[in-house]
Amino acid sequence: MGTRATIADVARKAGVSPSTASVVFSGKTPVSDATRRKVEDAAAELGYTGPDPRAASLRTGRSGIVGVVFEEHLGAAFLDPVKTLMMDGLADAVSPLGAGLLLLRDHEPSGRGATLTTAPIDAAVLVGCSGRLRESLDAVLGRGIPVVVMEGDAGADVPRIDLDNVEAQRQAASHVRTLGHSAVVILTLPHRADGPAGWVEGAADDEITVDVTRDRLRGAREIYPSAPVYAAAASSIDEGVAAGRAILADPAARPTAVIAQSDLLAVGVIRAAEEAGLRVPEDLSVTGFDGIEIDGLAPYELTTLVQPAADKGRAAGVAVAAMLEGREAASIRFTCVFREGNTTAAAPVETGLAASGAARLSPTP
Amino acid sequence: MGTRATIADVARKAGVSPSTASVVFSGKTPVSDATRRKVEDAAAELGYTGPDPRAASLRTGRSGIVGVVFEEHLGAAFLDPVKTLMMDGLADAVSPLGAGLLLLRDHEPSGRGATLTTAPIDAAVLVGCSGRLRESLDAVLGRGIPVVVMEGDAGADVPRIDLDNVEAQRQAASHVRTLGHSAVVILTLPHRADGPAGWVEGAADDEITVDVTRDRLRGAREIYPSAPVYAAAASSIDEGVAAGRAILADPAARPTAVIAQSDLLAVGVIRAAEEAGLRVPEDLSVTGFDGIEIDGLAPYELTTLVQPAADKGRAAGVAVAAMLEGREAASIRFTCVFREGNTTAAAPVETGLAASGAARLSPTP
DNA sequence: TTGTACGCGTTATCAT
DNA sequence: ATGATAACGCGTACAA
Numbered sequence: 233m234g235t236r237a238t239i240a241d242v243a244r245k246a247g248v249s250p251s252t253a254s255v256v257f258s259g260k261t262p263v264s265d266a267t268r269r270k271v272e273d274a275a276a277e278l279g280y281t282g283p284d285p286r287a288a289s290l291r292t293g294r295s296g297i298v299g300v301v302f303e304e305h306l307g308a309a310f311l312d313p314v315k316t317l318m319m320d321g322l323a324d325a326v327s328p329l330g331a332g333l334l335l336l337r338d339h340e341p342s343g344r345g346a347t348l349t350t351a352p353i354d355a356a357v358l359v360g361c362s363g364r365l366r367e368s369l370d371a372v373l374g375r376g377i378p379v380v381v382m383e384g385d386a387g388a389d390v391p392r393i394d395l396d397n398v399e400a401q402r403q404a405a406s407h408v409r410t411l412g413h414s415a416v417v418i419l420t421l422p423h424r425a426d427g428p429a430g431w432v433e434g435a436a437d438d439e440i441t442v443d444v445t446r447d448r449l450r451g452a453r454e455i456y457p458s459a460p461v462y463a464a465a466a467s468s469i470d471e472g473v474a475a476g477r478a479i480l481a482d483p484a485a486r487p488t489a490v491i492a493q494s495d496l497l498a499v500g501v502i503r504a505a506e507e508a509g510l511r512v513p514e515d516l517s518v519t520g521f522d523g524i525e526i527d528g529l530a531p532y533e534l535t536t537l538v539q540p541a542a543d544k545g546r547a548a549g550v551a552v553a554a555m556l557e558g559r560e561a562a563s564i565r566f567t568c569v570f571r572e573g574n575t576t577a578a579a580p581v582e583t584g585l586a587a588s589g590a591a592r593l594s595p596t597p
Numbered sequence: 598m599g600t601r602a603t604i605a606d607v608a609r610k611a612g613v614s615p616s617t618a619s620v621v622f623s624g625k626t627p628v629s630d631a632t633r634r635k636v637e638d639a640a641a642e643l644g645y646t647g648p649d650p651r652a653a654s655l656r657t658g659r660s661g662i663v664g665v666v667f668e669e670h671l672g673a674a675f676l677d678p679v680k681t682l683m684m685d686g687l688a689d690a691v692s693p694l695g696a697g698l699l700l701l702r703d704h705e706p707s708g709r710g711a712t713l714t715t716a717p718i719d720a721a722v723l724v725g726c727s728g729r730l731r732e733s734l735d736a737v738l739g740r741g742i743p744v745v746v747m748e749g750d751a752g753a754d755v756p757r758i759d760l761d762n763v764e765a766q767r768q769a770a771s772h773v774r775t776l777g778h779s780a781v782v783i784l785t786l787p788h789r790a791d792g793p794a795g796w797v798e799g800a801a802d803d804e805i806t807v808d809v810t811r812d813r814l815r816g817a818r819e820i821y822p823s824a825p826v827y828a829a830a831a832s833s834i835d836e837g838v839a840a841g842r843a844i845l846a847d848p849a850a851r852p853t854a855v856i857a858q859s860d861l862l863a864v865g866v867i868r869a870a871e872e873a874g875l876r877v878p879e880d881l882s883v884t885g886f887d888g889i890e891i892d893g894l895a896p897y898e899l900t901t902l903v904q905p906a907a908d909k910g911r912a913a914g915v916a917v918a919a920m921l922e923g924r925e926a927a928s929i930r931f932t933c934v935f936r937e938g939n940t941t942a943a944a945p946v947e948t949g950l951a952a953s954g955a956a957r958l959s960p961t962p
Numbered sequence: 963t964t965g966t967a968c969g970c971g972t973t974a975t976c977a978t
Numbered sequence: 979a980t981g982a983t984a985a986c987g988c989g990t991a992c993a994a
Contacts, residue, residue: 238970239971250982251972251980251981258973279739281714282715283971284970286654287971287986288715289651290651290652290654290988291974291986292972296715297699297717305689306688307686310685311685317675319672320675332716334698334699335698335699337692350647350661351661352660353650374646603986613964615988616966616967617964619988620990625990626964651988652986653987653989655988656969658970
C-alpha cells in the first residue's frame with residue numbers, strides 16, 4: 233500500500249522472471265497463454281496497471297511526446313485563430329504516430345517544471361519563432377532531438393515550414409497600388425518579442441527579429457519603399473484598434489490605405505476607422521493577412537491573403553514523423569492565395585488634404 | 598560522437614565525482630566556484646546540455662507534465678471555442694507551476710505512442726468526458742496520479758469542475774415558456790461518444806452517457822417535459838444546420854422555438870431557418886448555450902447562457918497545482934449567466950398550423 | 963564542500 | 979517460450 237507495485241513484484245507473484253512479465257505487457261515477443269494469464273492475474277491482484285512510463289522511457293529512449301514550442305504565453309496558442317488551425321493540422325498529422333503534443337514555452341519563467349531542455353520529448357516543433365529561436369534551437373539540437381521550424385529561419389539542416397510571405401504581401405501591396413493609393417501605412421506585427429507598439433522610424437530589416445514581420449514588410453516595401461511603418465504589440469483585434477487610432481489620429485496626415493500584416497489587425501483598423509467616422513473602403517482601404525474566419529465582421533469581407541494554416545501544421549507533423557523514422561524531412565514553403573474582399577477600393581480623389589497627408593507621411597522628416 | 602555524453606563523462610573530464618557534477622546542474626547544494634567552472638567547461642567541451650529528462654524523471658518521480666485528456670479528435674480541442682477558452686485558462690494556471698500541458702486522447706487508436714496510461718504525467722485533467730470517462734479515470738487513479746474532472750461525474754474523492762447545467766438550461770427554457778412557446782424542440786449535444794444525429798424517442802436519462810447533455814436536457818425538461826428531442830452528432834455550426842434542416846423539414850410540424858444545447862448548434866439552426874425562409878425570432882425563437890463570441894452572426898445576438906469557460910480552465914489548473922503540492926483540491930461548480938439577445942421573441946399567434954404542429958410534435962405517437 | 967554507493971523500474975540481448 | 983544479466987542516466991543518502 234505504501235509503495236506501488238513494480239513489474240518485478242508482479243513477476244515474483246506470478247512465478248516468472250521480470251523479463252517475461254515485461255514481454256507480456258509490451259507484446260514484443262510471443263508468450264504462452266498460460267504464462268500470460270498468470271502474469272495478468274498477478275498484476276490485477278497487485279493493482280499493477282502497466283510499466284512506469286518514466287522507466288520505460290529511460291530504457292527505450294522514446295517518450296511518444298512531441299514538443300510544440302511557442303514563444304509567447306501558452307494561451308495565445310488557443311486564442312490566435314491561425315495557430316489554432318495550425319495545431320489542428322499538427323494534431324492530425326502526429327495522431328497516427330500515436331504521439332501526444334506537449335505545449336511548451338521557449339522560455340519558462342519559473343525555474344522548475346517542463347521546459348524545452350527538461351522535457352522528455354522525442355521531437356520538437358518550434359513555432360512563431362523569433363529572436364529566441366536560436367536559443368531554443370540550440371537547446372534542442374544539442375540534445376540531438378529532431379526539430380522542425382515553422383515560420384522562422386533555422387539555418388540549413390533544419391526542415392522549415394513556412395509561407396511565401398514576401399511575395400504574398402507584395403501582391404497585396406500591388407493590389408493597393410493598382411487601386412491608386414499613394415498615402416499608405418504599413419501596420420506590422422511585432423518586430424521583436426514583446427516589442428512595444430508604435431511608429432517605426434526607418435526600420436532596418438536587421439532590427440526585426442521576427443521573421444514573419446520582416447518578410448511581409450519586405451514584400452510591402454517592394455511596392456511602397458518609403459511608406460510609414462507602425463508596429464503593433466501583438467496580433468489581435470484590440471491591438472489593431474489601438475494601432476488604427478494612432479494611424480488615423482491626425483486628420484491631416486491620414487493614409488488612404490492600411491496594409492496590415494494580419495487579419496486581426498486589419499479588423500481592428502476597420503473598427504478604428506468606423507470610430508473616426510471613416511467609411512471602409514470608400515475613405516480607407518484595408519488589407520489583412522491570413523484569411524481566417526472572423527466573426528461579426530459582416531458586412532465586410534476582408535481583402536486578404538489566405539494562408540493554408542492547417543496544411544502548415546499537417547506538414548510539420550509529417551516532417552516530424554519522417555524524422556522520427558530516421559528519414560530526411562524536406563522544408564516546405566506554402567503559397568498564400570490573394571482574396572479580394574470589399575475592404576479595398578480605388579483611392580479617394582486626391583484632395584490637397586490627402587496629398588499633403590501623403591507628403592507628411594514620408595518616413596524622412 | 599556516436600553516443601551522447603552523460604553526466605558521468607562530464608564529471609570524469611572535470612575531475613570530479615558524478616554527484617558533484619549533478620549538483621552543479623541542479624543547484625541543490627552549494628558548490629565552490631572553482632568546481633562549478635571546471636564542470637561547466639567540461640560540459641561545454643563535451644556538448645553536454647544538462648541532465649537527460651528521462652533519467653531525471655525516473656529518479657525524481659516528476660516530469661513537470663500535466664496531461665489534458667480529450668475524448669475526441671485532438672483538433673477539436675483547438676476548434677471548439679469553449680475548449681479553447683478553457684485551455685487558455687488552464688495554461689494560465691499551470692504556468693506558474695512550470696508545467697507543460699500534454700494533449701492526449703482518451704483512447705488512442707494507434708497502438709504505440711503516448712496515451713493516458715503510457716505518458717509520464719504528474720497529473721491529469723479529464724475534459725469533456727463521457728462514457729469512456731470511467732475507463733480513463735481508472736487508468737489514472739490506478740497509477741496514483743492526481744486528477745481533476747471537468748464536466749463529468751467522477752464519483753467522490755475526485756475534484757470536479759463543472760457548471761450548473763440543469764439550472765442554467767432550465768432558465769433558458771423558462772424564458773422561452775414565458776414568451777408563450779408551446780411547440781418547442783430541444784436540440785441536444787451527442788448522447789454518447791460518436792452518437793449519431795437524429796430524433797430521440799423517449800430518451801431515458803440513463804441512456805445518455807454524456808453528462809453535459811444529460812444535465813442540460815434535464816433542465817429543459819423541467820419546463821418542457823414532453824418536448825421532442827433531436828440529438829446532434831457534435832457541437833458545430835455545420836451539425837446545427839443539419840439538425841435545423843431536419844427539425845424544420847416538415848412545415849406542418851414546425852416548432853416555434855428551438856432550445857439548443859450549444860451556441861454553435863443554435864447558430865446552425867438559425868442558418869437553417871433562414872434557408873427555410875423563416876425569420877428569427879419572429880417565426881422561430883432560438884436559444885444557445887455557452888456565450889461564446891461568434892463571428893459573422895450579426896445582426897443576431899444569441900439568447901444564451903454565458904459560461905465562464907476560461908475560469909473553468911483556471912480552476913482546473915489551480916486544483917492540479919494544489920494536488921501536486923499534496924493539498925486537497927475542492928470541487929467547484931460555476932454558474933452560467935442568462936443573456937437575452939434578439940433571437941427569442943413572443944410565440945407567433947397560434948394558427949391552426951402551429952397548433953397541429955405542436956400536437957404532432959409530442960413525443961408519443 | 964566533495965565523493966561513494968546504490969537504486970529508481972524497465973527492457974534488450976543473449977543464452978537456454 | 980522463458981530466464982539471467984546488464985545496462986539506461988541520474989539523484990541522493992551518507993560518509994569523509
